[in-house]
Amino acid sequence: MEILHFEHNEQAAQIIASFYDTPPLAYIHSFGCQQNVNDGEKIKGVLADVGFGLCDAPEQADLILFNTCAVREHAEQRVFGNVGALKSLKEKKPRLIIGLCGCMAQQPTVVEKLRQSYPFVDLVFGVNAIDTLPQLLAQKLTGGKKRLLQTPVERADIVEEIPIRRDSDFRAWLPIMYGCDNFCTYCIVPYVRGRERSRRPEDILAEFCQLVDAGYKEITLLGQNVNSYGKGLEPRVDFADLLEMLCRVPGDYHLRFMTSHPKDASRKLIDVIAAEERICNHLHLPVQSGSDRILKEMNRHYTVQQYLELIDYAKAKIPDVTFSSDIIVGFPGETEEDFAATLELIRKVQYMQLFTFIYSKRTGTKAALMPDPVTHKEKTERMARLLAVQEKIAHAETAALVGGTQRVLVEGHSRSPGTLAGRLTNNLVVEFAGDEALIGQYARVHFTSSKGTILKGELV
Ligand code: 5AD
Numbered sequence: 001m002e003i004l005h006f007e008h009n010e011q012a013a014q015i016i017a018s019f020y021d022t023p024p025l026a027y028i029h030s031f032g033c034q035q036n037v038n039d040g041e042k043i044k045g046v047l048a049d050v051g052f053g054l055c056d057a058p059e060q061a062d063l064i065l066f067n068t069c070a071v072r073e074h075a076e077q078r079v080f081g082n083v084g085a086l087k088s089l090k091e092k093k094p095r096l097i098i099g100l101c102g103c104m105a106q107q108p109t110v111v112e113k114l115r116q117s118y119p120f121v122d123l124v125f126g127v128n129a130i131d132t133l134p135q136l137l138a139q140k141l142t143g144g145k146k147r148l149l150q151t152p153v154e155r156a157d158i159v160e161e162i163p164i165r166r167d168s169d170f171r172a173w174l175p176i177m178y179g180c181d182n183f184c185t186y187c188i189v190p191y192v193r194g195r196e197r198s199r200r201p202e203d204i205l206a207e208f209c210q211l212v213d214a215g216y217k218e219i220t221l222l223g224q225n226v227n228s229y230g231k232g233l234e235p236r237v238d239f240a241d242l243l244e245m246l247c248r249v250p251g252d253y254h255l256r257f258m259t260s261h262p263k264d265a266s267r268k269l270i271d272v273i274a275a276e277e278r279i280c281n282h283l284h285l286p287v288q289s290g291s292d293r294i295l296k297e298m299n300r301h302y303t304v305q306q307y308l309e310l311i312d313y314a315k316a317k318i319p320d321v322t323f324s325s326d327i328i329v330g331f332p333g334e335t336e337e338d339f340a341a342t343l344e345l346i347r348k349v350q351y352m353q354l355f356t357f358i359y360s361k362r363t364g365t366k367a368a369l370m371p372d373p374v375t376h377k378e379k380t381e382r383m384a385r386l387l388a389v390q391e392k393i394a395h396a397e398t399a400a401l402v403g404g405t406q407r408v409l410v411e412g413h414s415r416s417p418g419t420l421a422g423r424l425t426n427n428l429v430v431e432f433a434g435d436e437a438l439i440g441q442y443a444r445v446h447f448t449s450s451k452g453t454i455l456k457g458e459l460v
């Protein structure tokens, strides 16, 4: 565990220790995006700092925390299902503390539902309250049966000094900004994560240097919209400047970033990716729809033509560049014609990978008020058609790499017995035979065949 100048909370630690005969165990489950996974790592760091151990099974835990996602209804239902399933465990183990945090905890309606219908949930805290967790736990333990269901607070500051316990020792998440100001009409994120706040470049650089020194090979910069990094910072610095600054740090590593909003992805950014060896030649550029009419309804602030011009610029400047994207199928009012335009766009760009979602209505967003006459069945059929188109493209893109050789980061054992899995800069995975000592290291692999989107290869 690395600690970034965190002030250890001695009093809370003592209170917590006094309630348990042996060090208590926590089970933390993070749902959703990388930002949430990174928050989960901070929660683990904060808990470890006040004497908690971690466990992989809820049955062993003294504290169970669900770090939740609110971006789609399905994600919320899963969490309620998971929480509900703990009722009997709590009956058997009354001292067990059950808590919920993350994006769902930012919604007053969710907190109210937990208050009314889930009496065995003891603790709720928002995304800006992770650093206060030791005090909350001490308060909960000394408060008897009293539940601590907090209403979320919006915070303009960024708490820099939170300990972190990373899930991997060679891949790391590095948040550069929090929140979002875009208000895409379907999206709940700006309501739950608040306004955009950028970390200071010197704080990012300090954490980055720690990661490189500790031997991390892949560092992924995180933000809801990394391209608008730097708003409000003095002196002025933009995302491309930040990338250039980080790439000056010597070491054996590579950089990724997500997510880029096409409206803010600049030519300057693409020039920096082209110039810097250490930045992956891959752009995750969520387009959401291929119809200008729908993009307008979504409040995305770009047209298909502008998006394609950006893609063409990247293709011209960055050799071997690959793209991935997010697509929403069945946004309110999406016609067959709009959907056909999305298929056309996908064929034009030739994405390596797509993350596809059927539109999910989020109460409180503008799109939730729009008429939505298309049936769920039709939306599911559109989704199947889209996936069929994408599958062909991705298989062909993968097959085109056979015969080549690349440096990959070895991530672990692959699904085929006895082989390792390495990740290419474009996010594809290659399976190859090799010593497990290579896990967490770079290896040069020659690609011998492909099956679907999985490459097979051999060590060079
Ligand atoms: N319904 C479906 N997909 C959504 N996303 C965000 N909000 C919704 C919603 N209400 C998708 C977008 C975004 C990704 C992270 O999740 O495609 O880029």
Ligand code: SF4
Pocket: 180, 181, 182, 183, 184, 187, 188, 189, 190, 224, 225, 261
């Ligand atoms: Fe949501 Fe749009 Fe912000 Fe992404 S840019 S988090 S889709 S509002």
